[in-house]
Amino acid sequence: MLLALALAPAFAQVGGPSNAEIVQLKAERTDEGVLLSATLRIDLPPVVEDALAKGIPMFFVAEATLLRDRWYWYDKHVAMAQRHMRLSYQPLTRKWRLQVSSQPIGSSGLALGQTFETREEALAAIQRISHWKVADPSDVDPDSRHNIDFRFRLDVSQLPRPFQIGAVGQADWNINASRNMRLITEPAR
Template sequence: MTLRACLSLAISRGFLAFLLATSLFGAWNGRAAQAAQTADPRVERIDPVLRDGRLELDADVSFVLNDQLRDAAQRGVPLYFTADLVIKRSRWWWFDRTVVNTSLTWRIVYNALTRQWRAGTGALSLPVTSLDQAMEQVRRIRNWQVGAADQFESGVKYSGQLRVRLDTSMLTRPLQVNALNSRSWSPTTPWTAFTFAVARPAR
């Protein structure tokens, strides 16, 4: 084999290796970006429903805890998650009118002595088997009563926004300071918009 042929073969093999490396890097980078996007908290579904004379909200939220938060929770640090909800009615002659501005907070805590997880809202706290089961309360919002039905006129379009966040304002002061300097302690979903109208009652 001549020197020119050997050189040409070496260049061809080097080029093929470069293409393979580029392809593998591109595929890995795409999977990494997809995984990062999947891990970002987000609101996936919002469903306002009238039940028993009240407007209730059902929602599905994708909220994966990072390793730092999981470790803190397993060490007994209480974690608080808050859902913020705003519902407005547009008015062409003036600013939009806020009909609902409310929030719902969950508390998740692990007792190292009893080795028991508890999760709940307000004064209601129930035992759960694991941190993931506790997080299901945050990820699957059901029957959240947000207002009386008579606050909403039938046939009128209302616009709302919902987000869910780790509520750092309820952490201890040292952890609040840490949260200000660490992205791991500030997971939140973007504000997610939705619209709805209350159906006119059947005659």
């Protein structure tokens, strides 16, 4: 029994630390649809901070999936929403730029953008998600129970190839958090 207690922390850290945590998660059903608000805590590892300081953008993705409970099979996917965020540092102007889009942000840069003076201000904008519409009102069946799966992660697949290869198996590039919650079916007033 002592051996099991001693090995439990080692097995818990096999995936490595995630460097992200969902501090608060709230979903409400309104006349506009299902709105999600979240507060995150993100600790950028030194490797990620160094890459950002050299002008390499980091791509973050927030995903919300609305699921309807079913007793006879897996829960049914009712709706899904994604929010893609591109954080970059401009060394010449010494400004931080955050672009947000519902689609993956490519090299075209067609996304809502905002400029910040400091890294902390830009990260604060990433860490707060407020009244994000994740489903339409018609997606929610008032007679069924629904769950919301929320996930936030660093999308290493959009990094330059040398960083993708170097990120494999390294816990420093593991920035993700997820949580599941029950949706209250009574509309908010």
